[in-house]
Amino acid sequence: MEAMYTLGLNIHIVGVLILLGVVMFNGATLAFSKDIRVYARRMRIVMPISSSLLFLLFFTGAIMMAAKHLVFSSTNTAMIVGIIVIIFLEIKRYRVLRYQTDILNENALAEYKAKGFRYLGIEMAILLSLSAWMMV
Numbered sequence: 001m002e003a004m005y006t007l008g009l010n011i012h013i014v015g016v017l018i019l020l021g022v023v024m025f026n027g028a029t030l031a032f033s034k035d036i037r038v039y040a041r042r043m044r045i046v047m048p049i050s051s052s053l054l055f056l057l058f059f060t061g062a063i064m065m066a067a068k069h070l071v072f073s074s075t076n077t078a079m080i081v082g083i084i085v086i087i088f089l090e091i092k093r094y095r096v097l098r099y100q101t102d103i104l105n106e107n108a109l110a111e112y113k114a115k116g117f118r119y120l121g122i123e124m125a126i127l128l129s130l131s132a133w134m135m136v
Helices: 002-032 036-067 074-100 108-135
Strands: none
Touching (some): 002 108, 036 074, 074 108
16 A cells, blocks of 8 residues: 555656646747747647646646545645646636637737736646645
8 A cells, every 4th residue: 555655646746847838838838939920839738748737736636635645734725725726727828829829920929928817827836836735
């Protein structure tokens, strides 16, 4: 049982690190994008990767909680709320790009960048604060 918990914890930590990298990649892609159409195509490729990582983290966290007999502590509750907020922000960011951004408008990328950076910044802040809290 302890080996399963250790393996789940290692997968969870690697998943968080990869997710941090994906969020930074999304921010760099948004910062260096010149055309909204090219950026939207890239996001159609990257979005399933980040969604899969989010669900991997949720799944490994649930497995680790089950291994510890479903003990709800303040850290577990914070991680659950944090991952749900991050999933919501990713969905919101993609919906803004897909449905609320007029790609024919020449200022569309500038308008989207403000919203996109806000969502990515909140995601990064949640990930970093939860990671820092777990290290302490």
